[in-house]
Each structure stands twice: as structure tokens, then as C-alpha cells.
Amino acid sequence: DWRMQVAAEKGFDLFGANEAAVGALRTAGLEPRGTLTALLEQADVVVDCTPKRVAAENVTTYRAKGLKFILQGGEKHAVTGHSFVAESSYAAAVGRDSTRVVSCNTTSVVRTLTALKAAGLLVSARGTLLRRATDPWESHESGIMNTLVPEPAIPSHQGPDAQSVDPELDVVTMAVKVPETLSHLHYWNVRLTRSSTREEVLEAFRGSARIALIRGDRGLGALNAVKEWMLDIGRPRGDLYEVALWEDMVTVRGDELFYAYMVDNQAIVIPETIDAIRAICALEPEPSRSMAITDASLGIGRLVAAIRHEPATIA
Template sequence: MTTGKTRVAVNGYGVIGKRVAEAVILQDDMELAGVADISADWRMQVADGKGMRIYAARPEASAAMTANGIEVAGSLDELLAAADVVVDCTPKKVAAANIETYRRMAKKFILQGGEKHEATGHSFVAECTYESALGRDATRVVSCNTTSIVRTLSALKRVGLLRKARGTLLRRATDPWESHLGGIMNTLVPEPEIPSHQGPDAQTVDPELDVLTMAVKVPQTLSHLHYWNVELTRETAKEEVLDAFRESSRIALVRIDRGLAALNAVKEWMLDIGRPHGDLYEVAIWEDMLKVDGNELYYAYMVDNQAIVIPETIDAIRALAGTETDGKASMDRTNGTLGIGKVARLAATG
């Protein structure tokens, strides 16, 4: 029996995959066909306990899942057969090997930012490339850092303020849940090339952006921190810049003088307001740190590497499926289900 909803398969149930699956369940125009993975550990047991249909991404994974008490609904091919769109959340470079399967089964698919732009020929940030994704067979939701770059710089570009931007990225060492397995301790690791890859990646979304990035890996796991110096097209006032950022529903202005002085404080705030996993979907720009000096702008913001791409992925599903042709309407719908916008209102009122 058809429900008229877009049936979504999630391949890879890790940091991003579990959040995509949970977000899909919240959408009234989508249904989760199931999740696939090769793991049989606690993560899949949690998914099974939440009532998600579990599929074995490889034949050998099925026996291990069953042995651990996980009910296996079938193979990856069987999951894909039951889906309209597949969101690939497998580890970096694994997804590229899955493309042949998706194309063989004529399934629309979404890759994450660890893959190259050329894998799909289209890079997605909802505020910029929703309409150009409509009806496509595939797109790539760009990385967490690239998403934040495009969101913030596009906000300035839309009001005619952006000339060029130069950013320094302090990148978290690894995901929090696996920091015991790797990461770095008592050191900083600069990326070996300038520009770092995020600036050119942002240009796959908007080729007109004059952006250069430098990055360094730091020994913490909560999120990324960006510092930006932007040359504006003209002299302006701080409030005009803030108004430009306020026009984006996925940017939140936060303040140091209200106690949100560090990454851990913002993360704790997300937990306190009931966000699942303490997720910050927005780019959190420090409003009281932001400075405008003539036609130069300086600001810093926080990027939740586990969360920022989740609303973009939901919008990308609608764009590929063609169930909503208006990007703003899709964003409004996604924002409502994920509580995006509430943060901005709380920040404004204290």
C-alpha cells in the first residue's frame, strides 16, 4: 500500500546516519524505509530498539546482527528496492563505491561532504542550490564546515555586502563518541596546504564566492570554530551586517555576555532546550564579538559537525524527489520539525 510519502533509505548508521534517520521520521511527507550497516554493535541495537527496520549492508553482517539479537529485515538491495531516495552516510570514500549499486537500481541518492563534487556533479546547500537540485538523480550535501561557509557568506552576498572572504578554521580532531580511538592530544596539526579544501568546496556550491580558507586540527571534539575576515563592498554599520545574518533561518546570533562564551556552553544550551543529542543545526555567530571597521568585517562562529548538515539533507531529499519545488517552503517545513528558529528567538530574548 502506498502512503504518498517519499520512502527514504539510510545506508550507514553512524554519527550522521542516525541523525538523518531520526529527522526523516519527524517529516510528515517522508517515511523511513530502513537503515543499513555492516556493524552489529550497540548502535544497531539502539536502532532496532527504536523500531527501525535494519538491513545488512553486506551478506556477512547479517549473521553477526542476528547473533546479537538484532532483527534483520533483509539485504541492502532489498532496502533499496523499498526506497525512493537513498541517503548514503557511510564513511568517507566508501560511498563512491556504492554509486554503481544505486545507479544499477535506478535510485536517487544523496552523498555527504566526504565525497568529491564530481561524484554527483551537484553540491547542495538549501539556501543556494535547492532549485537546481530539483528532479536530479543525485546530489552531495557538502561538509559541515563548507555548509557553514556557504550559509554565512551567502547571507552577506544576498544583500550586496560580500566582496571577498578569508577564514581560519579550528577543526575538531575527531567525533566525540570515538575520541578514545584516535584524535590528537597536546598538539595542533595544521593542514599542509593553503587554501585548505573548504574554500574550493564552497565554490562548488557558488562559484562566485571569493573565499580562501586555512585550517588547523585541534585536540577537542565538541565542534569546529571559525574566524573570518570579510572585505565588504562598501562601508557599513554592524547592525546592517547582523540584519543580513538574521535573514537566514539557519544562522543563530549568540552572545558571550549571556554566558555562551565557549563551545561547551553552547552545546550545554542545546541539551538544556531539549535538542536531540544536543544538536546545534544552526551556525552560531557570536554577535557581541562581531566587529565592523569601515568595509572590513570580523566575526567568529561555532559549527556542530554532527548536526549542521541534517536539515540540509532533509531538504535535499525533497528536492530530488520533487515533492516540494520551493526551497523556502521546504526549509520552513524542515525547520519546524527540527525546532530551528527557536534558538534565534531564545538568543534574541535572552
């Protein structure tokens, strides 16, 4: 389809999953370089983004060829035995044969709670997720209209999934599917270790370059506005790699914290995947150095600096 055509125009080599797929690519006027077997002969590490449960079947092939591999969050933690969010579990991934980059929502949960944990503030967290209905490129074929669909299980899978990254997290999530595809929206109620202040909490969030504090009173009060901002500043595909957390909504009452944020389902795991490659290939043993390199390449620090009206200082 058009996505393969764009990839070819950008200079990417195309391969088919099997001979039939190679034939289909040729019929479409494209020039594949061979099958998956040929691709794996050239690979140092595989980032498998196939639909959930498909990658689990590919793992046998990767292991037989001695290839390192990274799976996406639709696969079970048990397939790799390690789940990845750079700010939490990078060190444990260094030199491993494989890892699993968790889903967009789970990534945001771990990022924000890790920031609070690092500041010595986190006891427990309860979150409600408003999930986009389908992937944007499929919204003409699937999704929902004129309704909301609550996920029947409490906790929803994101809470236990966050615990696969950090078993120490006391976290429960609930989720509802909503009729839009721009991003996800989270609301959180967190129990703190002690009475705190709004500024102390904001300072904890500022400790992560991958959390961008935004303000609704500066025109960024809705998901579409934030996506338009990303397009206007020239982010590829309008990608928001950071958790966009509303600074002006953060509320602290004694030892209770309340906040909300936006998750770009197509973008947030991109820096995580880059760091995961570095980790399992043992290219950089120090998590902070890997994240600094990734953030600089994607302009993450520049976005945070722009929000704070500060000069960007990325190492």
C-alpha cells in the first residue's frame, strides 16, 4: 500500500515476510530485496513491530539465528522476560538478548511514576485512561462513534504491565475507549509519602526531560492543540515523544496529588526503542548517557526548554 511506496521513496530496502509477500510487492511495482530470511542475514538486532502474537511466533527464528530482538507492548512480558522503559529498567537490559518495549500508555505511566518515585514522593497511584478508539490510519475502517466503551476489567492491563517494568509500583488503572484517534488522555490520583506542595511535585516532573509540562492557559488546553503545536514546530509527523502533562492542572492536597496528561500513541515509544537498541547491544552501559544522546537527536530537550522559555542545554 501507500506506506510501502513511501518507504521505498525514502530509500528503505523492502523485504517480504515470505515469497508470496515478495510477489505482492513486485505486483505493486516495488522492488523487494528478498524475504525475511534475507533481511535477517543482514541484521544485528531486530525491532519486531508486527501485530500482537505474531512476534511471539518469530522469536524462535531470531533465537535460532543468534539475533538480538526487541518486541512491542502487545506481546507478553514472559516472551522476553524483561520489559523496558529507559528511565526505569535500562540498566537491567544492558547486554540482554531481548527486551520488550511496553505500550504507549504503560510507558507514560512508568515515566511519570518513576519521576515521583525518584523524588521520594510515591506511595501508590490510581489512574483512569481515556484511550483512543483505533489507530489513525485505520479510523475509516474501525473504531467507535457516538459512544464510550469502558474496559470491563479492573485493573486494566496497563497497571500490571507497569509492574512488569517496576514490580515495586503500587498502581491500578481503569480505561475507557473514546471516539477519537489523536492520542490518549490520563487522569491520576497519587498518594504521596507525606504532605507536599505543588511546586515540589512539579520539580519532580521537571527531573525528566521526557515529561513536558504544558499549560492550557497558553492555548494548549486540548489534544488537537498540542498535536497542531508539534506540527508547527516541525516535529516529523507531528510526533510528541514526551508525556505532555498539564502544569496548571496539577493539584496537591496534603498527601494527595492529582494530575492529567496526554500520550501520543504513535510517538512516545520511539525514544524508548532507540534506547532499548543501545542497551541490549551494550553500546552504552549508562542509562542517562543513552537517553541524553537520544533526546538530543529527537529534539526532546529543546521542546522542554521552549516550554520553560530557557535556552536548550543538551549534553
